[in-house]
Amino acid sequence: MEAAWNKGFSRMTVLVTGAAGFIGFHTCLRLLARGETVVGIDNLNPYYDVALKELRLSHLGRNPGFAFVNADIADREAMAQVARAHPGITDYINLAAQAGVRHSLSAPFDYTHSNIQGHLTMLEMARHSDKCRHFVYASSSSVYGANTKLPFSVEDRVDTPISLYAATKRAGELMSHSYSHLFRIPTTGLRFFTVYGPWGRPDMAAYLFAKAIIAGEPIRVFNNGDMRRDFTFIDDIVSGVIGVLDNPPVDDGVKPPCHLYNIGNNKSEQLMDFIGLIEESLGRKAVYAFEPMQAGDVKETAADISAIQRDVGFAPTTPISIGVPAFIRWFKEYHGLG
Numbered sequence: 001m002e003a004a005w006n007k008g009f010s011r012m013t014v015l016v017t018g019a020a021g022f023i024g025f026h027t028c029l030r031l032l033a034r035g036e037t038v039v040g041i042d043n044l045n046p047y048y049d050v051a052l053k054e055l056r057l058s059h060l061g062r063n064p065g066f067a068f069v070n071a072d073i074a075d076r077e078a079m080a081q082v083a084r085a086h087p088g089i090t091d092y093i094n095l096a097a098q099a100g101v102r103h104s105l106s107a108p109f110d111y112t113h114s115n116i117q118g119h120l121t122m123l124e125m126a127r128h129s130d131k132c133r134h135f136v137y138a139s140s141s142s143v144y145g146a147n148t149k150l151p152f153s154v155e156d157r158v159d160t161p162i163s164l165y166a167a168t169k170r171a172g173e174l175m176s177h178s179y180s181h182l183f184r185i186p187t188t189g190l191r192f193f194t195v196y197g198p199w200g201r202p203d204m205a206a207y208l209f210a211k212a213i214i215a216g217e218p219i220r221v222f223n224n225g226d227m228r229r230d231f232t233f234i235d236d237i238v239s240g241v242i243g244v245l246d247n248p249p250v251d252d253g254v255k256p257p258c259h260l261y262n263i264g265n266n267k268s269e270q271l272m273d274f275i276g277l278i279e280e281s282l283g284r285k286a287v288y289a290f291e292p293m294q295a296g297d298v299k300e301t302a303a304d305i306s307a308i309q310r311d312v313g314f315a316p317t318t319p320i321s322i323g324v325p326a327f328i329r330w331f332k333e334y335h336g337l338g
């Protein structure tokens, strides 16, 4: 069979996995706002508060262009059923995953299930479609492990992961490369750098800190606060995801049609400055519990985003001085804090 990938198909339906998740929800909202038809998949697993996932879904469900399927992306029969029910799917955005570095130390099989088996099942779904235009998927800055050369560049070696989460995300990149090579599927992987913002994840720093500060409880600050992160605001991430989606790699018949990008804010911030903005936005001081570095964690992340800037014009616009207050406004509203 001659591969039909990337030969002038116009987009019909976008499949977004992890649609009830933080980044998936915002991505669906943006796609729907520009009139796309979106099929969202999520298994609503209880890794964090399911009520938050359901509330995100209820917002998406208000748009007639959105259809939701409650299913596991590693369930091959369920994914085949989605393909049969929605034959117009041309674009895939695979964001469903078991996220979180620390949880991968205690629940490793959640990671192989969703991030390896699930990712492969989605690649297979795209492979057996005759109209896949582009397969975009989430990777992570954690693939850089303990690399010390900063900023992290997609040209750097990433074969020394220091958490199983990172290893599974790197595996997703490698599997995608092989499918682009073998089946000429245009794939693009995005290495996200610490995403935060409204509707954010309860297991991530911004949320954990805000919750503890409100409760008057100590906030756990690792490596005695000597950490830097390339914090990326959710709206900038979504602009990058959709900018990339609109620019599938072109198959020149030689190289596999696959891209890999860093997607960060291009500015590494001191963790203590980030916390200071949370305190300021909440109008309360934190009680600090300084702790040593956690296993699997890295001291600093910084994204070299020149490749995605060059190829799709990605330009993050939200500094933490704007993004953190926006997150806290949502956090207060969500928790009825006035």
Ligand SMILES: NC(=O)c1ccc[n+]([C@@H]2O[C@H](COP(=O)([O-])OP(=O)(O)OC[C@H]3O[C@@H](n4cnc5c(N)ncnc54)[C@H](O)[C@@H]3O)[C@@H](O)[C@H]2O)c1
Pocket (backbone or CB within 6 Å): 017, 018, 019, 020, 021, 022, 023, 024, 041, 042, 043, 044, 045, 053, 071, 072, 073, 074, 094, 095, 096, 097, 098, 099, 100, 113, 114, 118, 138, 139, 140, 141, 191, 192, 193, 194, 195, 196, 201
């Ligand atoms: N948020 C960040 O800072 C960050 C950083 C790096 C990478 N990422 C990656 O970005 C993607 C989205 O992350 P997020 O922050 O929105 O996380 P999230 O946990 O909020 O969203 C993931 C969603 O996927 C769903 N899911 C998990 N396993 C599934 C499965 N097997 N089948 C169906 N649904 C499943 C979950 O229920 C959840 O709603 C993930 O791949 C994550 O690894 C996120």
